[in-house]
Amino acid sequence: MPRLPHPTPEELRRDPLPLRGRTALVTGASRRxxxxxxxxxRLAAYGASVYLHHHVPHDAAMPWGADRTEDVIASVRAALGDPDATVVAGPGDLTDPAAPGELLATAAEALGGRLDxxxxxxxxxxxxxTLDAIDAAMLDAHWQVDTRSVLLLVQAFARHRAALPPRTPGGRVVMMTSGHDIASGMPGEVAYALQKGALASVTRTLSTTLAEHAVTVNAVNPGPVDTDYMTGEDYDAIAAxxxxxxxxxxxxPARLVAWLATDEAEWVTGQVVDSEGGFRR
Structure with missing residues (x-):
């Protein structure tokens, strides 16, 4: 097999919109x-058209509450780098086994028939x-949402990409882990840690499976991120x-995820990448 030449100067000059013409589905994008x-x-700013999945009832039941979908759409639309790109949003209860495949198909159709x-x-x-308090219902609830639905989404995405012309460029999967597997542990979140650890474990297997379709698969551990769920002394202790x-x-973590979606990251696959800012455990 011939060696690949060095990139030309033109190829080295980065397109200011590296995702121009690409399409993306982002799940769990219902809160600003x-x-x-x-x-x-970030994906929109890089030029992509984006489908935002939301499940407002989940956020409405949480202490932080839910945002209006219109406000979320407007915020992402304001970041669009390509005036020809679009932002679409739709609901999906991913506890339903049929929902991941339906969501994937809906997003692809809304974005012109191809999902990248x-x-x-x-x-x-x-x-x-905790281990003492956990029960089968809690374990099943996290399995359904945190792991099963992700695998079914990846399955539907793989089938979608397989139907495109061979080795269509731009195929990317990014999953989110939690870092529980490298931390000292969070004994009050046994179910969450278990299911997120499963995603970290399966990342390399999925990357090997989807390689024939020119799709990279990576996971990102965002570390502790301020998403409006903690205040006071505990917040300050984590910040320190x-x-x-x-x-x-x-x-x-959004900057890392967006980079993984670009062509610059096409040689990175099967990795769990930590984006933790040097967090001291």
Missing amino acids: GGIGHAVAR VLVANHALSGSDG RFPAGRWGMPDD
């Missing part, structure tokens, strides 16, 4: 304070406990454990 919203804004990037950012909050003296902000 969340990572999904930040990822969607899947960012599986959604997760279940609450419904968790970062060398920068601050929490991670949603845009911190």
